[in-house]
Amino acid sequence: MKRKIALLVMVLLTAGVAAVLAGHDFxxxxxxxxxxxxxxxxxxxxxxPEDGPAHGLVVMVHGDGPVEATHDGLYRPWFEAAADAxxxxxxxxxxxxxxxxxxxxxxxxxxxxxxASTVIDWAxxxxxxxxxxxxxxxASQAGWVVPRIAAxxxxxxxxxxxxxxVNWLRxxxxxxxxxxxxxxxxARERERAVAVSDQTRRLxxxxxxxxxxxxxxxxxQPMDEARWGFVQRNHTADATADLxxxxxxxxxxxxxxxxxxxxVETENTYRQILGERVTVRRFDAAHSMAAPAMEEHTLLGLAxxxxxxxxxxxxxxxxxxRGYLDAAPAPGDGTGSPRPPR
Numbered sequence: 001m002k003r004k005i006a007l008l009v010m011v012l013l014t015a016g017v018a019a020v021l022a023g024h025d026f027x028x029x030x031x032x033x034x035x036x037x038x039x040x041x042x043x044x045x046x047x048x049p050e051d052g053p054a055h056g057l058v059v060m061v062h063g064d065g066p067v068e069a070t071h072d073g074l075y076r077p078w079f080e081a082a083a084d085a086x087x088x089x090x091x092x093x094x095x096x097x098x099x100x101x102x103x104x105x106x107x108x109x110x111x112x113x114x115x116a117s118t119v120i121d122w123a124x125x126x127x128x129x130x131x132x133x134x135x136x137x138x139a140s141q142a143g144w145v146v147p148r149i150a151a152x153x154x155x156x157x158x159x160x161x162x163x164x165x166v167n168w169l170r171x172x173x174x175x176x177x178x179x180x181x182x183x184x185x186x187a188r189e190r191e192r193a194v195a196v197s198d199q200t201r202r203l204x205x206x207x208x209x210x211x212x213x214x215x216x217x218x219x220x221q222p223m224d225e226a227r228w229g230f231v232q233r234n235h236t237a238d239a240t241a242d243l244x245x246x247x248x249x250x251x252x253x254x255x256x257x258x259x260x261x262x263x264v265e266t267e268n269t270y271r272q273i274l275g276e277r278v279t280v281r282r283f284d285a286a287h288s289m290a291a292p293a294m295e296e297h298t299l300l301g302l303a304x305x306x307x308x309x310x311x312x313x314x315x316x317x318x319x320x321x322r323g324y325l326d327a328a329p330a331p332g333d334g335t336g337s338p339r340p341p342r
Contacts, residue, residue, distance in 0.1 A: 026080045027051070030070075035092060037118045039111075040101030044092035044119070045069040046129065049083035056133030056157070056328060057123060058082045060091040061116050061149075063140030063163075066104065069093045077310045078137070081318040085325035088130055089137075090123055105226040108233045109141075113148040120153070133157045133328055140164065140260065140287065144237040151245035158328060159250040160321065163287050165261045166269045168237040173197065178259035204235050243273045250278045251324045253317070255285030257292045279324075285314035 027050045035042040048054055060075065069091045070076060082089045095102030095115075107115070116136075123129040136159045138146035143164020150156045165171035176197055180190050196219050203213050210225045223231065252270050254263040263282075270278045286295045291314045294304060304312050 026076050028076070028079050028083045030079075034099075035119055035122050037115060039115065040095060041099075042092040042095070042101075042115075042119065043069060043097075043099035044090060047079040047083065047089040047091070049086065049088070052086075054083070054086055054088040054130045056087045056135065056325070057129060057131050058087050058089045058135050058137050058160075058325070059116060059120055059123070060089060061112070061136065061138040061142035061145050062091075062094060063142055066097045067094050068098050073309065074305070074312070077313060077318055078321065080310075081322040082325055085322045085328075087133075087135070087325050087328075090119065090129070092119065103226075105230040107230075109144040109237050110148070112142075112145045113152070116145065116149050117153060120149075120155070124155075131155075135160060135325065135328060138162065138164065143266075144168070144234075144239050144242075147239050147242035147246050150248055151242045156248055158248050158324075159246070160253065160324065161250055161270075162253045162289060163255060163258055163261050163263070164239065164252075164266060166239050166266055168235050169201065170265065171261055174262040174265075175260050182259060201235075204232055207232065240269065240273070243270065246274065246277070248277070250274055251320075252278055252280045253289065253320065254280065254282050255287055255289060255314070256282055257285060258287040260287040281320050283314045283317055283320075285317060289313050289317045291315075 029048045029050055031046045031048070033044050033046050035044050060078075062071070070079075075089075075091060079089050079091075093100040094104035095107065096104055120131075120134060123134075124131045134155060135157055136146045136149060138159070139162040143161060143166070146159055146161060146164075150159055176193060177190075180193055185193070196217070199216070199218060200213075203216060208216070210228045213228055214222060250270065252267065254261075254267060256263070267280055271280065283289065284292070286292050288295065290312050294312050310318065
């Protein structure tokens with residue numbers, strides 16, 4: 001069985017390499033650019049419509065992890081949907097990923113917001129980047145970054161928030177319990193997992209150094225030093241205050257099978273704070289907006305990613321995104337905000 005799986009993976013990877021060598025059929029043009037910041041340089045990709053000029057810009061802010069500018073190709077369906085709506089997209093590899101300098105694990109959420117604002121400032125100096133309309137697209141962990149940017153800048157037209165959480169610690173506890181439920185964990189296993197989580201929270205509250213954490217934790221899979229530092233810097237993150245300062249329209253995209261984020265809490269919070277400024281769209285999707293089967297079955301997801309990458313995402317996700325961008329105001333049209341998605 002293992003040999004058959006290995007053979008299938010090899011075939012798929014070979015096909016993937018062939019597809020890359022042959023080029024892709026996405027209706028976009030990608031151009032690598034380097035963006036200087038006070039913390040170092042960022043390796044970025046500027047994506048433009050294949051035919052005709054763009055009239056606006058989407059700035060993509062990643063979720064957790066060492067994300068490359070194209071998310072290893074997974075962002076290209078999003079790039080294409082934006083291009084079809086007449087938008088360019090600007091996305092960059094996190095610090096320390098690819099050719100970007102620095103270390104993303106040393107960043108706070110405030111650092112990430114400063115980084116993204118620096119990218120927007122850079123874009124506004126470039127005559128080849130259409131910045132009359134600037135829309136922030138942020139996924140998952142970007143839920144603590146994008147509202148801060150929009151709260152601090154007056155030149156953001158709208159936000160597309162994909163599976164964002166509200167509170168770091170509550171999100172972590174929800175994720176833990178959801179994964180235990182999904183795995184069919186028994187009462188004893190759940191009790192131990194919660195106890196370990198509570199222990200970690202106490203150590204974070206006490207601002208313990210890494211050595212104390214490693215000598216104290218009962219976790220079978222403890223964090224390494226870099227991750228401990230990252231969590232210590234960010235575990236108090238909460239988006240509520242920044243959301244209250246957001247004055248632009250928001251498209252909130254949520255998956256009904258999200259085990260990372262409590263989408264009920266997220267939707268309720270966004271509705272309560274933003275009122276009519278938020279448009280909520282739910283999908284038969286996992287946290288990444290992928291169709292649930294794609295995350296549940298690794299080989300299916302791999303095969304789909306190689307041969308039909310647009311099909312990784314749940315039905316209507318890209319149509320909704322493209323429709324929202326279609327409705328965004330063109331520079332100088334005076335409307336002030338996008339209409340709801342079609």
